Amino acid sequence: MHTSTKLRIPTSQQQQLDAAIMDGAHRSPAARPPAPPRSKMKLLLLVIATNLVSVYLFSGASLSLRLPAGAAAPSIHLWDSSALLRDLGATRAALAAARAEVAALRAQCNASSLLLESVLAGLGAAHGDKPAAADRGFDGWPEEPTGELRLATEPHRLPLGFSAKLGTDELHPGVGFACRNFQDELARYMAYDAGGECPDDADALELQLILKGCEPLPRRRCRPRSPARYVEPAPLPGSLWSIPPDTTVNWSPYACKNYTCLVGRARARGGGGGSYECKDCFDLAAGGKERRRWMSDNGGPGFSIDGVLASRAPGTVRVGLDIGGGAGTFAARMRERGVTVVTTTLDVGAPFSAFVASRGLVPLQLSLAQRLPLADGVMDIVHAMQLGGWVPGAVLELALFDVYRVLRPGGVFWLDHFACVGPRLNDTYAPILDRVGFRRLRWKASRKLDLGAERNEWYLSALLEKPLT
8 A cells, every 4th residue: 555645844944934025036137137138229220211111101202012013103192292283283273173164154144144045035025124232233233334434333343253261253342232223323423534634522521421421432543632732740649639721631522621711600699600510629729619528517418538548458458449439639639548449520611521531530430320340349438419319310320239249348439418308218219228248337328409499309428338248
């Protein structure tokens, strides 16, 4: 019988053996024997080979497939800048050709449409129908425009064809839609020798067209006549409060032929100066009414410039607009306070634009019906003193929304001495202002008594803020 015998190891030796085994199991890689030199060499060669392939590929080379003799070998371009540019050029040329084809198709469609319109017009004429202006192909004009009027109002083809930026292959001149209602007057305005001197506007035809809504007017290819013996303007800041020489203006459209006459209107006693737009505007004498404007707050509708500016954080009112600013005194006072203000004005009865410019300020010839030529949210302040009950309600509301549009968030609209009949103040105009979305900062109303209390006329002055959100 075979009997197994167990080998007994002393306890101390067993403990030493277990410790050795555990030490080998937990030994760190750094403590292991180093790799053979041959393994390191293989790894180094692999890295070098990889870098060489990368350099070859990124150097602009192309990979070619080896094909049998006589077969074309297509190339796959990898990071080949010249090949990519050629491909992009070919794509661009294809797109340009496609756009040209679309433009040609559009032209053919237009020609077909005109042909169809002429056929229909012929059929209508055969039946005794009288075509409307829009049906005669004159784009809304009563008669077909000719000469300079046609040149200035018809669309013109872009020399490079379709423009993706403009979205069209034509450039349409900006001309007021209402100009079509006054084609005879506009034709007289556009009657001149191209490249020569513009006709003398003794009848103020340009102003008449603007006041009728023909705005903007077409451009003209003539040079306006310069005043005889023109004198250079006075330097700032003295020019702000000095009357310029008479030789800076062409006086033919005006009843007064010099600034002395205009100043005399304001100083005439007993109302002998007559009724004129902004009667006191040109009298810049110290202590005169024009010099006192906006210098003090009377507690009623007469706000002061300093009081309005104090309602804003210092330095945050920098640029503004004065609607119907007359001779530019509001802009002059604001300039003294470091604020740049553009003045909209029209030369009704006097050369307001030239006078504003002579003071070193910026005039902008613009009627109330015209959209403000400013981007959204750019003005710190807008001031208006020529608004009143004479403006149709719809036109006024559109104008106020336009003011809101050009004001920046936190900007202020100063409605100055808005004149209206008493009942309409709360029934019509206050709701319009509230609908626009302004927040009231100041609101003052008082009786307007210069034409008699029986007329029940009121003034409203308000400081309104465009909300931040």
